[in-house]
Amino acid sequence: xxxxxxxxxxxxxxxxxxxxxxxxxxxxxxxxxxxxxxxxxxxxxxxxxxxxxxxxxxxxxxxxxxxxxxxxxxxxxxxxxx
Amino acid sequence: xxxxxxxxxxxxxxxxxxxxxxxxxxxxxxxxxxxxxxxxxxxxxxxxxxxxxxxxxxxxxxxxxxxxxxxxxxxxxxxxxxxxxxxxxxxxxxxxxxxxxxxxxxxxxxxxxxxxxxxxxxxxxxxxxxxxxxxxxxxxxxxxxxxxxxxxxxxxxxxxxxxxxxxxxxxxxxxxxxxxxxxxxxxxxxxxxxxxxxxxxxxxxxxxxxxxxxxxxxxxxxxxxxxxxxxxxxxxxxxxxxxxxxxxxxxxxxxxxxxxxxxxxxxxxxxxxxxxxxxxxxxxxxxxxxxxxxxxxxxxxxxxxxxxxxxxxxxxxxxxxxxxxxxxxxxxxxxxxxxxxxxxxxxxxxxxxxxxxxxxxxxxxxxxxxxxxxxxxxxxxxxxxxxxxxxxxxxxxx
Numbered sequence: 302x303x304x305x306x307x308x309x310x311x312x313x314x315x316x317x318x319x320x321x322x323x324x325x326x327x328x329x330x331x332x333x334x335x336x337x338x339x340x341x342x343x344x345x346x347x348x349x350x351x352x353x354x355x356x357x358x359x360x361x362x363x364x365x366x367x368x369x370x371x372x373x374x375x376x377x378x379x380x381x382x383x
Numbered sequence: 384x385x386x387x388x389x390x391x392x393x394x395x396x397x398x399x400x401x402x403x404x405x406x407x408x409x410x411x412x413x414x415x416x417x418x419x420x421x422x423x424x425x426x427x428x429x430x431x432x433x434x435x436x437x438x439x440x441x442x443x444x445x446x447x448x449x450x451x452x453x454x455x456x457x458x459x460x461x462x463x464x465x466x467x468x469x470x471x472x473x474x475x476x477x478x479x480x481x482x483x484x485x486x487x488x489x490x491x492x493x494x495x496x497x498x499x500x501x502x503x504x505x506x507x508x509x510x511x512x513x514x515x516x517x518x519x520x521x522x523x524x525x526x527x528x529x530x531x532x533x534x535x536x537x538x539x540x541x542x543x544x545x546x547x548x549x550x551x552x553x554x555x556x557x558x559x560x561x562x563x564x565x566x567x568x569x570x571x572x573x574x575x576x577x578x579x580x581x582x583x584x585x586x587x588x589x590x591x592x593x594x595x596x597x598x599x600x601x602x603x604x605x606x607x608x609x610x611x612x613x614x615x616x617x618x619x620x621x622x623x624x625x626x627x628x629x630x631x632x633x634x635x636x637x638x639x640x641x642x643x644x645x646x647x648x649x650x651x652x653x654x655x656x657x658x659x660x661x662x663x664x665x666x667x668x669x670x671x672x673x674x675x676x677x678x679x680x681x682x683x684x685x686x687x688x689x690x691x692x693x694x695x696x697x698x699x700x701x702x703x704x705x706x707x708x709x710x711x712x713x714x715x716x717x718x719x720x721x722x723x724x725x726x727x728x729x730x731x732x733x734x735x736x737x738x739x740x741x742x743x744x745x746x747x748x749x750x751x752x753x754x755x756x757x758x759x760x761x762x763x764x765x766x767x768x769x770x771x772x773x774x775x776x777x778x779x780x781x
Contacts, residue, residue, distance in 0.1 A: 317567060330619060333567035336524060340773045347777075356780045360705055361619065 398457035417469035420596035430472035441504035449504035466640020470754035471596030473637035495611035511553030513544035525568040529561035571618035576606035593753030635720035645731035688716035707778035721758030728752040
């Protein structure tokens with residue numbers, strides 16, 4: 302899952318650094334992801350995983366790292382399964 | 384023995400006293416000098432000094448820090464009332480209060496800022512803002528200039544700011560910078576640089592269409608500061624929870640004030656016409672009625688924006704203010720109010736006709752129209768639409 306997330310960020314995050322060099326916990330905003338780029342990342346993640354994040358999850362903290370995005374996706378899948 | 388700050392009455396009583404005082408100063412001082420301030424493009428020193436003399440510059444600072452301890456709602460009302468008498472005075476007051484309110488709301492683990500707010504209250508210090516920057520295309524969420532370590536543990540910076548509100552008249556400067564030389568453009572902090580630490584080198588002149596007395600040319604801002612003068616909360620959070628909604632609410636209130644006075648002048652004009660011919664309704668009377676509908680819309684949007692902000696601010700963690708719906712909501716307040724205020728001023732002009740167009744009649748609304756036209760440029764509306772358009776691609780509950 303984290304590899305696919307990383308790939309989406311590489312394509313849409315417009316980071317000035319190589320995302321493959323960043324750890325799962327690295328702060329993407331500190332790494333240079335703008336709020337505009339983060340919207341594109343959110344859209345692309347929804348598309349890649351075929352999910353729709355509710356607004357409550359579409360906040361800065363849910364998208365601040367690869368690990369955080371993975372947690373949000375897991376929470377969403379659990380909701381679907383329940 | 385501990386000396387407690389004398390707190391006069393309840394918050395409601397403090398609010399009432401504060402608003403009454405500002406109304407009186409608006410009538411007695413700001414209104415008297417409004418035309419000269421506009422004509423000469425000079426700083427509204429009389430109004431600001433009068434507000435200082437009554438402690439209004441620290442009205443929103445908590446009582447425990449020596450301030451007036453008034454509510455945010457009272458601050459918004461004060462902007463509206465000043466706006467009815469002098470748009471420039473209202474804008475200077477509002478800009479200063481945006482800085483103060485932001486610091487008050489993010490004091491956690493920031494003892495330097497608590498001490499600084501004590502100084503603001505004791506000395507009635509006026510704070511300028513330098514959040515825009517050459518080379519960012521008007522995007523407040525990116526910075527070029529960076530906080531840079533220097534000898535002796537000091538930090539320095541040099542920022543090219545295309546507009547610094549009343550820079551030459553301010554005591555201190557509130558600005559955004561990159562956290563460190565190696566930080567990304569979006570990794571910003573708020574810095575408060577005190578006058579004695581700062582030099583301002585003016586770039587360009589100041590001869591604008593409206594809001595002429597705000598005296599806000601560009602400056603190169605250079606300062607040497609201590610590390611604790613950076614607000615610990617990252618700017619990204621401060622921006623969403625405080626700077627943006629507070630700016631949009633206080634600006635909207637003062638624009639409503641300007642539009643309200645334009646409407647009042649149009650109403651006075653219609654009444655004067657009606658008095659000359661009792662029994663016949665002057666043709667302008669119906670246009671005034673149309674204008675009142677427009678004013679009602681602006682009033683409703685402004686007050687509901689304030690109510691939503693107060694509700695979101697009361698929640699622990701203020702999480703509601705960080706939602707996309709909230710960002711869109713306060714952006715829309717700014718767009719709507721900045722478009723509606725000049726529309727009302729222009730409507731007032733069409734009611735009054737030539738006596739409204741002339742600058743020296745009791746019905747003149749030229750200054751109102753010119754002042755209100757600045758609204759759509761203070762953070763360009765198209766830039767805000769661009770942000771909103773992005774959010775609308777992803778937000779669901781708006």
